[in-house]
Amino acid sequence: MKFLKQVGDYAKETVQAAKYIGQGLAVTFDHMQRRPVTIQYPYEKLIPSERFRGRIHFEFDKCISCEVCVRVCPINLPVVDWEFNPVSKKKQLRHYSIDFGVCIFCGNCVEYCPTNCLSMTEEYELSTYDRHELNYDNVALGRLPYKVTNDPMVTALREFVYLPKGVMEPHDLPANARRAGQRPEEILAQDQVQDLAQDRAPEDIGNKE
Ligand code: SF4
Numbered sequence: 524m525k526f527l528k529q530v531g532d533y534a535k536e537t538v539q540a541a542k543y544i545g546q547g548l549a550v551t552f553d554h555m556q557r558r559p560v561t562i563q564y565p566y567e568k569l570i571p572s573e574r575f576r577g578r579i580h581f582e583f584d585k586c587i588s589c590e591v592c593v594r595v596c597p598i599n600l601p602v603v604d605w606e607f608n609p610v611s612k613k614k615q616l617r618h619y620s621i622d623f624g625v626c627i628f629c630g631n632c633v634e635y636c637p638t639n640c641l642s643m644t645e646e647y648e649l650s651t652y653d654r655h656e657l658n659y660d661n662v663a664l665g666r667l668p669y670k671v672t673n674d675p676m677v678t679a680l681r682e683f684v685y686l687p688k689g690v691m692e693p694h695d696l697p698a699n700a701r702r703a704g705q706r707p708e709e710i711l712a713q714d715q716v717q718d719l720a721q722d723r724a725p726e727d728i729g730n731k732e
């Protein structure tokens with residue numbers, strides 16, 4: 524009897540083990556159907572989204588020292604150092620700086636600058652060992668921004684959320700492949716069709732009556 528019980532227990536444990544292996548493999552196979560969530564940084568980098576708010580770019584020659592950027596900044600961050608030029612009777616910019624160790628990248632300054640001399644870039648790799656190095660002067664701010672797509676050392680990948688429907692692997696995607704979702708013009712066209720249909724609906728009711 525003892526032997527039979529041992530055989531029964533063994534069989535039960537075998538079935539249990541097979542069940543657990545099956546459960547584990549089910550999770551594995553399920554993940555094979557999902558989009559990847561990792562990239563091989565820094566050899567691969569995601570292309571930031573179109574309205575990404577990265578490091579601010581500044582064009583010294585366009586700035587009129589109006590200080591609107593300072594007033595709209597939630598923390599009055601940009602430093603606009605200007606002096607009055609008695610000959611031209613205008614403000615003359617001497618120095619401009621933004622401390623990215625403090626900036627919250629809200630984009631207010633970019634939005635309200637009357638001469639568009641500020642712009643948001645795709646640059647997000649700003650880490651330094653010394654926080655004071657994050658205080659960018661007008662020379663650092665005027666540097667052309669780094670772009671993932673221009674770096675020959677990096678494989679640029681589309682953001683996973685933008686992969687076209689049914690595409691699981693972003694590595695082989697052609698650069699001109701269409702993004703997931705509808706384009707703005709397609710959404711507008713769709714809205715117009717819906718509006719037309721709504722306009723016609725009361726006429727239809729009237730005709731029926
Ligand atoms: S992005 Fe926002 S926080 Fe940063 S300088 Fe501009 S307004 Fe200030």
Ligand code: SF4
Nearest residue numbers: 586587589590592636
């Ligand atoms: S708002 Fe624009 S033009 Fe005015 S001081 Fe700031 S950066 Fe210069």
